[in-house]
Every structure is written in structure tokens, then in C-alpha cells.
Amino acid sequence: MADSLWEDKDVRFDIPSRHLTMRLGEKTLDVINSVEDTKGNMGDNGRLVVTNLRLIWHSLTSSKISLSIGWNCILQMIQKSINTRQHGESDMIQLLAKTTDMKFEFIFTNLMPKSLKDLSSVISVHKSYMSSKLYRELKLRGALLNGRQLKVLPLEKVISYVNGVWNLSNNQGTLGAFIITNVRLVWVSDTKDQFNISIPYLQIIRIKARESKFGRALVVECSECSGGYVLGFRIDPKERLEQVLEELSSLLVSYSRRPNYGVEFIKESTEGKQKELTKDDYFKSEFGSEDIDSVEEDKFSNAYSAYLADGHATGKSREPIYSKELGLAIEKPPDGFTLKSLWEVIPSKES
Structure with missing residues (x-):
């Protein structure tokens, strides 16, 4: 999208x-x-x-x-x-x-x-x-929290919290939580508030579950214009992962039918x-x-x-011409324009 x-x-x-x-x-x-x-x-x-x-x-x-x-x-x-x-x-x-x-x-x-x-x-x-912009742009390591609470956007509603979510970036797992809203998916670390990611549904190409070296993982594929990130998260047990996948897939379909750009x-x-x-x-x-x-x-x-x-x-550059008004060489103005009209934003009244 x-x-x-x-x-x-x-x-x-x-x-x-x-x-x-x-x-x-x-x-x-x-x-x-x-x-x-x-x-x-x-x-x-x-x-x-x-x-x-x-x-x-x-x-x-x-x-x-x-x-x-x-x-x-x-x-x-x-x-x-x-x-x-x-x-x-x-x-x-x-x-x-x-x-x-x-x-x-x-x-x-x-x-x-x-x-x-x-x-x-x-x-x-x-x-x-x-x-x-948070409605439309992916944000890494932003000031998303106030204390441990998400700073909710004006048209945003929190749908659910999911604890025990491992972020699998950098070939290692970092424990945190999902905050799922009607306009974005947010992951925040349990130990560092500034380690987080906000992913608008607008920037999500697909969400699926697949096997990884960390076991079965939830995979979020992001659009090219947002960086083309492929983000992996592990949620235990597998049944819970499937529940989260179903919820996010449903919200993504709902959002695609009625996108909210936040303006x-x-x-x-x-x-x-x-x-x-x-x-x-x-x-x-x-x-x-x-x-x-x-x-x-x-x-x-x-x-x-x-x-x-x-x-x-x-x-x-256009060809240079001599300007009598300025007494020096300037680029030739575009056709239909004078030096005076280019200089003035609002044309002066003729006396």
C-alpha cells in the first residue's frame, strides 16, 4: 500500500x-x-x-x-x-x-x-x-513512551498488549512487549525504553509466521519506501503466536480498507x-x-x-546578459519574465 x-x-x-x-x-x-x-x-x-x-x-x-x-x-x-x-x-x-x-x-x-x-x-x-508522521512512517528508537505507557496518538486506540515478545534482530533476542493499536504495531524493550520500533500498518507489506534459527517466529515485512525491513519476533507458546498473527492480520486487512493517515x-x-x-x-x-x-x-x-x-x-545555466538595472552580468530571465517580476513576489502597483 x-x-x-x-x-x-x-x-x-x-x-x-x-x-x-x-x-x-x-x-x-x-x-x-x-x-x-x-x-x-x-x-x-x-x-x-x-x-x-x-x-x-x-x-x-x-x-x-x-x-x-x-x-x-x-x-x-x-x-x-x-x-x-x-x-x-x-x-x-x-x-x-x-x-x-x-x-x-x-x-x-x-x-x-x-x-x-x-x-x-x-x-x-x-x-x-x-x-x-507516526501514522505513516516507520520509527526506530523514538520517544514513544511516557513512563512505561505508550504516547497514544490523537486518533489512535490501543487494542491489546502482548508481553513476552522477543525481538530477533542482530542475531540475538531482546525481550519486550507488543502494543497493538488500530494504526500501528509497536514493540518496546523491557529494559531500555529507547530500544523500540513503531510500524504503521500503512508500511506493512505482509505479516506471517515461519521457521527461523530461533524457532517459529512472527515475521513483519515492511515496504521499500520505509527501508524494506524484515523484522522477526518470537512469542511462546506457538498457540499464542498464532493468536497474535491472526489479530494483526485482521487489523491489517481492516486498515487497508479504511486507511487512517492521521491528518x-x-x-x-x-x-x-x-x-x-x-x-x-x-x-x-x-x-x-x-x-x-x-x-x-x-x-x-x-x-x-x-x-x-x-x-x-x-x-x-542560461546564457549571460548585461543588466542595465544592476550594472553586471546575469543569467537571461525565462521567457515572459522581467528582472523586476522575478525579484518581486507581489507585483507593485503602477502609479
Whole structure:
């Protein structure tokens, strides 16, 4: 499950509708109409969709233009208030995001007055995502306990405790206990609180019992994106091991049907404000699904290069030119940009 989860770990441009609809466990937390993608599609009215895994922007005028920005890619987020002649005080959010080998900058401007709708939900959901990593990431030797009690996560429920569990790592056994919850499997040492492991069900590929040099063991295989660990535990007697295996297998199946990514957000009442869409198929309601699916996968829009934080995609420097404003040589700005527009985040008003 975890190895196929890309929504929170990638930045994608102009993707087909099947990648814009919600995957299992993904929830639409807020929908903000009348938002402009100022850097890549200035002047194009769009909709910003906040989910528990990512931030989506899509154009309301062209079904082929969209952005999907995973929360885990975001390095920096700045929210500002701006004044416009048409709408008065409005919100703007500037994002710096990073994938494996590229950095991108995005600027979203709310075209509605701040009194009717702001972009604060984007900040709140990102904070919730960053503070809930134990729901999604394997953790070794973490501060998991308070005394001898597990620090329970906000949406977590402890299902059972299993004492007398031997951790078989490093070719030796260390005695400890399982703490089994609705979102993860935790093992803690009986003698050292810092010797522990927290394994979210999201990162478990399979759980099984097999023979080892320590006898019959419970084996937990983890996803490649979490390190590809294969962890062995011994529980005596064998009947008890089988009971634990059955319980964990059942919880893993239940979790896979309704994944819990741990991101919480309580939306303020929108009474008297803009009407928001909460259906996961809002894209199909706005455009025909046939139009959206016709967008070829892995094709970027013409505005793709505009989002690059370093200004180019190849990693090579552009040709140098002489700048009269600075009195020195600089890289030639991208097409459609001036030195002034690149320097200013918010364009200054013309007198």
C-alpha cells in the first residue's frame, strides 16, 4: 500500500482525472473557489482543494490544467495578505516544494475578499500532516513512551498488549512487549525504553509466521519506501503466536480498507460564505470525465518551467546578459519574465 502511495510524496502537473480523485483514506478537507495559480497560470480562475495528503489546484476554464502538490514535498509555506483594487484585502500563499531532484515555487492568490474566505486551511492541514508522521512512517528508537505507557496518538486506540515478545534482530533476542493499536504495531524493550520500533500498518507489506534459527517466529515485512525491513519476533507458546498473527492480520486487512493517515482538520462554519463542493468527483461535475481523461499521463503543461524555483529544468545555466538595472552580468530571465517580476513576489502597483 505504502509503495503505491504517491499523493503526499510527489508534485505532478496536468494529470488525468483518475489521479485527481481521492484514493482510499484520502479526504477532501476544504475546497476554496476563485483561486489563481499566480506563477504558472496568471489570470486563470481556479479551485484549490485541500486533502489530508496533498494540495490540488485545477483550472475552471481548462480541464487540462491542474497541479497536485504532496504535503511531504513542501519545504516552506508563507501566507500573506494583499490588497487589490477589485477585491480589497485578500490572501496569498507562497510555497516552496521539492521532489527528488527539483525544487518548485507556487503562488496561489485568493480572488475573493478575505472576509468571505481565506487560505488558512492550507496552513492548518500542512501543520497537521507534519505533526502526524507516526501514522505513516516507520520509527526506530523514538520517544514513544511516557513512563512505561505508550504516547497514544490523537486518533489512535490501543487494542491489546502482548508481553513476552522477543525481538530477533542482530542475531540475538531482546525481550519486550507488543502494543497493538488500530494504526500501528509497536514493540518496546523491557529494559531500555529507547530500544523500540513503531510500524504503521500503512508500511506493512505482509505479516506471517515461519521457521527461523530461533524457532517459529512472527515475521513483519515492511515496504521499500520505509527501508524494506524484515523484522522477526518470537512469542511462546506457538498457540499464542498464532493468536497474535491472526489479530494483526485482521487489523491489517481492516486498515487497508479504511486507511487512517492521521491528518485532522476542523473546518469553520461556512454559513454565509461561498458554497463548497465536498464530493470526491467534483472534477467530473465541473468537466466531462472524458475530457479530463484525454490528458496524456506524464505530460507537463507549457507553464511547467515557470514553477521551477531555480528557473530552469536542465540544471544548466542560461546564457549571460548585461543588466542595465544592476550594472553586471546575469543569467537571461525565462521567457515572459522581467528582472523586476522575478525579484518581486507581489507585483507593485503602477502609479
